[in-house]
Amino acid sequence: MAKLLGDLRPAFVVGAGWHRYQRLSQTNHVELGLTAVRGALTDAGITWADVDESFIGTGHLGMAAGRSVLKHLGAFGKPLVHVENASASGSAAFRLGCITVAAGLSDVALVLGVDKPRMPYRAPTGTDGLADDAIMPFTHFSLLGSEYQTAYGVSDEDIARIAVKSHRNGALNPHAHRQRARTLDEILGGNVVAGSLTSLQCCPVGEGAAAVLVASEAAIARLGIDPAKAVRVASSATVTETASSSDKQVSAEVIARALYEAQVPADSIDVFELHDAFTIEEAEYVEASGICRPGEYVPMLEAGAFDIGGQCAVNPSGGLIAMGHPIGPTGVGQVGEIALQLRGAAGSRQHADARIGLAHMVGLGAVGYAHVLVRP
Template sequence: MSERTFVAGAGMTKFDKPGARQVPYPNLVGEAVGQALAHAGISYEQVQRAAVGYVFQPSAAGQRALYDVGLTGIPVINVNNNCATGSTALLLASEWVRGGLADVTLAVGFEQMTKSALQGSPDGVVTTVDRHLSVMTAAHGFGDAPMTAQLFSHAATEHMQRFGTTVEQLAAVAVKNHDHSARNPLAQFQHRYTLEQVLNDKPVHGPLTRPQCSPISDGAAAAVVVSERFAREHGLASKAVEVVAQTLVTDTSASFQSGSMIDVVGAPMTRRAVAKVLDASGITIDDIDVIELHDCFSINEIITYEALGLCAEGEGGKLVQSGATSYGGRWVVNPSGGLISKGHPLGATGLAQCAELTWQLRGEAGERQVEGARLALAHNLGLGGACVVTLYRAPSLTTAEGNANDR
């Protein structure tokens, strides 16, 4: 029988423009881990295993990232799963607890990025996204914009052609998420945009303008994962956020065989991942209160609405325009500001989602608080490819015989 797992504490640094803080990565990690441990009310000496995720750092940086926190000799596993790295580290930390291998684990993600990190190359060299690029270049060629911007802008154009999605609907995603991030002191961007400002900003590629694209960022985030037994024995029951269900999927032939850029950028992975999580939990998407999803570009939020089942295929643009995914709507999506406005240090993103949802479910999100939030969903996507979907439930462990399935 598997153990139930809980996030006992979470923390993150402010996400910044690369180089803004002029500190080495162990400092960023130490800040995020220190916050997570304090949030959980435990010491680093109680941690039994750690998974540390990053994409653009040196080999085995996970060990060095934690050495200034403590030299306790625990196993440290280095994780790299492109943009899904942070959630993959969380998955490992949770599986160690769920499998009975540890009672207290740590998941960490961090990144210090450069402008050259996301350029990519169309020249036939084997890369993590060569299959994705082969579909794109066969139909659209390869331009001068950053590689990921090209992939997603072609998905946006396809969505517009197939479903009538408008540039105003794409821009509405950016307006919403920048509005949300204005309430988030840890976000890289904290100013609001009007629809006209988004539409008239600097073009990046195709229909996407700069406020619709996630920036390169520096930052770190961390989560402490514990067993139910540890939570009860150490007085953490009232603040332990349950990891109800979690899955990681990778690409199948469905991502490439149709020639659809919407499929190339991960829609089939998202559909499979969320179906697995909802089936395992017996919960429906309508039960969810708050969602952090992978809006690396505005179009991906719209595509992900549809893949998660918030609306029918082709209806994502209308959904965001209706206000259904902001405060006062059916769900609050990306209350943190999302990747577009909170920032996107690749290794940290999935754990920043975890931190935001942990704070939401503990009623600690300040101006961003979603009233009455009980169930939350995180969606973290990495091309090359991986998709992690995680379902969280608000604290409900109260006594030794308490029922954590209360909703």
């Protein structure tokens, strides 16, 4: 029978670093990536020479983009793997980093997500007459939002309040693309993108980088890493779509697997960083996780249950809506945020006594990733 991550030796996130997510600039992707990696190394208190293997998640940069970043740290001849998995590229790279450490193949793994925006390109289906490539993501999620609103009697204002929370959290995050709190009127008054979906309810796709370091217990002891900075990766799960599954079903299945593997009930999650490229996704994925039942998200949101300091802090980083979605870094940055939260090091975004965190990403609705992190 196939083993789970928990069947192997423990793996821990011991360092995190970022280059701020931002609009396209003249900054080279090498500088973006180096800033994040150096931040993670400094946070962990180790050197580049201590890293055994590297995994680089990108969506836009082309072949072997990580090589040009890491050679500036010193070329030590150690393994380097590049990963592309749409919006879940960083999450996929993190899973590989966890597996290589948990399996004992490496003691310290670097996971870096780095990207700069370009016109997105999807591989062709190879079949004529299908509409998959004709429906833009914002149209798809606008329609899903309308369906959800009709099913549960939810207003445009109710959905827009999700973005109010996200922008409020992002205003507290120095790494966020959007760092300005917004009122409900500002959210609703933004440029209309599709249906009732406005621009401030859609994620900005910019540039940036995020890095985390994954280490074994042996490496933590050998390298003198502060044990208080070590956050255990309790599970790593991934699934792909079936012929009939939706984004929500992919998310429900992968989250259920991650929680099962970690032996953690949904109602014990303290911090939940999820894929909210559009506001309606937060409502759907919180319900898909089992944190609340279908149709209960909006009243719980209004009661403050998903605020920092509430029942479960959902996207305290600002989420994709405010933190931003530069593709490659996104899933890695989620893990970094959760690590800070579980360490009690998230500053003004800190969710009190956070012990269990869940990171979730979806790639083109077809692949799902979920990771559970716990404070030892």
